[in-house]
Amino acid sequence: MNSSSPARIILFVVLLFGLVMISAGLCEQLVKFASMVVVAFVAPQAIEGDRSGAAPARAMMESAQGVSSSLVFLIVAGIFVYTLLRFLKTPLHARWNFLKVLFLYEALIIGVIIVLFPFFWMLCTSFKPSGQELIFNAKNPFDVVPMEPTIGNFKKVLKWDVPAAEMDAEEQKDNFGRYFWNSIQVASIAAFLVTLFSAMAGYVFAKKPLPYKNAVFGGLIATMMIPGMMYMVPQFFMIVKMGLFGTKLAMFLPHLASVFGVFMLKQFMETIPTSLIEAARIDGAGEWQIFRIVIIPLSMPIILTLFLLTFLFHWSNFLWQLIVSDPLDPLSRTLPVGLALFRGQYTSELGLIMSASCFSIVPIAILFLFAQKYFIEGMTQGAVKE
Amino acid sequence: MILRSRAWAIVILCFICFSTGCNEPPETTPDGKTILTFWHTYNDDETRVLKEIIGEWEKKNLHLTVRAVRIPFNGHKDKIQTALTVARGPDMARVDWSYVCTLARKKALIDLEEYGFSRIKDDYLAAPLGTNFIDGVYRGLPDQTNGVALFYNRDLFRKADLDPDSPPKTWEEFVETAKRLTKGDVYGFAMENTLWWTLPFFNTYGAKIISEDGKTCLIDSAEAIAALEFKKSLYAEHKVEPGAWRAGSITPEQGFLNGKYAMIFMGPWNLPRFSKSGIDFGVALIPAGPAGSSTNVGGTNVVIFKSSKHPKESYDFLSFFTSPESQAKWCSRLNQIPVNIRAYDFVKFDDKHLTTFMEQMKFAVSNPIVTNSGDLENLVNPEMEAVLTGQKTASEALSAVARKIEKKVLNW
Numbered sequence: 001m002n003s004s005s006p007a008r009i010i011l012f013v014v015l016l017f018g019l020v021m022i023s024a025g026l027c028e029q030l031v032k033f034a035s036m037v038v039v040a041f042v043a044p045q046a047i048e049g050d051r052s053g054a055a056p057a058r059a060m061m062e063s064a065q066g067v068s069s070s071l072v073f074l075i076v077a078g079i080f081v082y083t084l085l086r087f088l089k090t091p092l093h094a095r096w097n098f099l100k101v102l103f104l105y106e107a108l109i110i111g112v113i114i115v116l117f118p119f120f121w122m123l124c125t126s127f128k129p130s131g132q133e134l135i136f137n138a139k140n141p142f143d144v145v146p147m148e149p150t151i152g153n154f155k156k157v158l159k160w161d162v163p164a165a166e167m168d169a170e171e172q173k174d175n176f177g178r179y180f181w182n183s184i185q186v187a188s189i190a191a192f193l194v195t196l197f198s199a200m201a202g203y204v205f206a207k208k209p210l211p212y213k214n215a216v217f218g219g220l221i222a223t224m225m226i227p228g229m230m231y232m233v234p235q236f237f238m239i240v241k242m243g244l245f246g247t248k249l250a251m252f253l254p255h256l257a258s259v260f261g262v263f264m265l266k267q268f269m270e271t272i273p274t275s276l277i278e279a280a281r282i283d284g285a286g287e288w289q290i291f292r293i294v295i296i297p298l299s300m301p302i303i304l305t306l307f308l309l310t311f312l313f314h315w316s317n318f319l320w321q322l323i324v325s326d327p328l329d330p331l332s333r334t335l336p337v338g339l340a341l342f343r344g345q346y347t348s349e350l351g352l353i354m355s356a357s358c359f360s361i362v363p364i365a366i367l368f369l370f371a372q373k374y375f376i377e378g379m380t381q382g383a384v385k386e
Numbered sequence: 387m388i389l390r391s392r393a394w395a396i397v398i399l400c401f402i403c404f405s406t407g408c409n410e411p412p413e414t415t416p417d418g419k420t421i422l423t424f425w426h427t428y429n430d431d432e433t434r435v436l437k438e439i440i441g442e443w444e445k446k447n448l449h450l451t452v453r454a455v456r457i458p459f460n461g462h463k464d465k466i467q468t469a470l471t472v473a474r475g476p477d478m479a480r481v482d483w484s485y486v487c488t489l490a491r492k493k494a495l496i497d498l499e500e501y502g503f504s505r506i507k508d509d510y511l512a513a514p515l516g517t518n519f520i521d522g523v524y525r526g527l528p529d530q531t532n533g534v535a536l537f538y539n540r541d542l543f544r545k546a547d548l549d550p551d552s553p554p555k556t557w558e559e560f561v562e563t564a565k566r567l568t569k570g571d572v573y574g575f576a577m578e579n580t581l582w583w584t585l586p587f588f589n590t591y592g593a594k595i596i597s598e599d600g601k602t603c604l605i606d607s608a609e610a611i612a613a614l615e616f617k618k619s620l621y622a623e624h625k626v627e628p629g630a631w632r633a634g635s636i637t638p639e640q641g642f643l644n645g646k647y648a649m650i651f652m653g654p655w656n657l658p659r660f661s662k663s664g665i666d667f668g669v670a671l672i673p674a675g676p677a678g679s680s681t682n683v684g685g686t687n688v689v690i691f692k693s694s695k696h697p698k699e700s701y702d703f704l705s706f707f708t709s710p711e712s713q714a715k716w717c718s719r720l721n722q723i724p725v726n727i728r729a730y731d732f733v734k735f736d737d738k739h740l741t742t743f744m745e746q747m748k749f750a751v752s753n754p755i756v757t758n759s760g761d762l763e764n765l766v767n768p769e770m771e772a773v774l775t776g777q778k779t780a781s782e783a784l785s786a787v788a789r790k791i792e793k794k795v796l797n798w
Contacts, residue, residue, distance in 0.1 A: 131662030134640045233471055240472045319461060323468045327425060327455040340458030344429060345482065345686065346532075346655045 040149035126355035133350040153355035179338035190252035191311040202265030246326025423476035427459035477694035484759035516752025526689035533681035553670035564626035567648040576638040576647035579631030585682035590675030595754035606785040
């Protein structure tokens, strides 16, 4: 590179300034959040409706600010010095490269902040006392960490705020943990069955001879054009006639036949060379063995993708689960229905909704983390047919 | 082969596990009491008081029991509608005020007059009761009511050298006050722009939206045009309103809580949250227009379904539930506005804001009653927005939408 060194220096100073600003803002919020969580657990809980009860929490937060701002200063200074030293140590010819990498990191950090900020906001709001959820810091609206933190929302959601003696057995069980467990059951079983059936159907449509195969498949695809809402009442009618009203099976039975899933898996399985299947047959594999040993492992990315998508769909399928749930049995409620209880005609208990949502994103986050590699692979593979 | 059979075993087990469940709900308890089901959408605190009131009623009616079942408010219409199609509906339900007309016109509700409702109907507040009066017949009872009033930030009043104890009483005073409050990034007023939130303007100008017989739309009357023009002037002419009704802007509630908007319309449902937020605010009657002060009606009604096998007993319970005694207990415990006028004397609130709301509700005017209030909003709201943004004049927009409403909403 024969670019002039002043340009390099100026660019470095600008990037370094950006880095310091980003890390200062980020560290400040993270350290403040950490101290807020500690305070929320340590501080005496404010009594409902009594504003003076929040004073100790606020005092603790304020005293923690001194410590945390010096901590933030140390971290930022460390990052500053480290970057500066690295820059100076880098030989002159590699400095442009260094600047490129630095820029890339900063851009990525900003991207991460944009993506994760809503989750951070949700976490912070779940620690806010009732009535304060919509109040923002006048100087810095992105400073969402509450100054009067409380764990009251979490306690309420899990029904730990009411003494056990005051509730009957059913009321004790009727909490968010129960809804969570119900939803895990419904979503995971539905996702398992949908992927199983879709894989079998997709295999047939992709690889097996079947009279009028294309016409049948075209007919199936055509049903995707009809909005799902249209089926709602007839499906409900059938569920009741089958005597399944109020059961967990009813919550996913009508959605087990997933044309979308069949379509997705068929498109993918068509890319598997037929010669592999023939080779397996020559080796003496039966139909089921071919399916299990050849087709399933090769289609794993797309199968996992479908599993995730179906899991997500049932995890958040509010309307259908509300309609088929038996209101006489509150213990059969699923998570989306339980979440809706926090919303009234005109008001929403935002703090409660947010603290409950903190739990509800956990399974999806875990699933996504584990299957992320397959998930992204599958999304593109299903889209392109060769 | 072992794997294969195991896979099938899992599938079959799943089906067996989940297909066992409840079926027809029993009509009587094991000790022979007849069960009345009541689907409600109350929150935790309200449910507790409801159970107490049910207990009192059951003491008087030893052979009956009320099973109160909680469903989420969000989705209660779908739940009720689908349940009714397969005859799995409850005996009674608490529904949004606008849903009574939908149910009544689908012939799902009983006529309360069969059980002598006219004897007690004058006990109820006129405006919420009006939302139950469908095509000349009372189809439900109000159980909870509210409307909006004027909330103002007392601190901002002090900063603008205004007396925080004398909020504006008429629209003229209101404009003057708002002008003095508008300074820098603080605005004097902020508003929503849906029909329901605009009803206070229409009602203070004496404008009616739908005629008595429910066949003619009167939204293009001179009064309604004047009301909408006044609303527009707050934004366009006096510039005391920042455009909080636009999509994506800071909502009135949020701006009020953060001290950006000095006055907003708000209902009593936010009183507890606003008090806990620590802002110093006051509540006043909606400023008076040519027709005096007035407001809209929100809240819920309780209805009895035609499919119920025990309509008389259900009516008996609901009239007990909304009686002066029960209402007095309900409202003093939960800080709500009574729907029963005779309960007004028993209810004494420490919170003077609630007293203002009780006063405001006496001047409320019942909302336009249509089969689907969502359709009405969807037709009117874009036109009102066109007026506010200056694309149309109020008379143009309203006369065009009036004919459309008659064709699409009132043509049932």
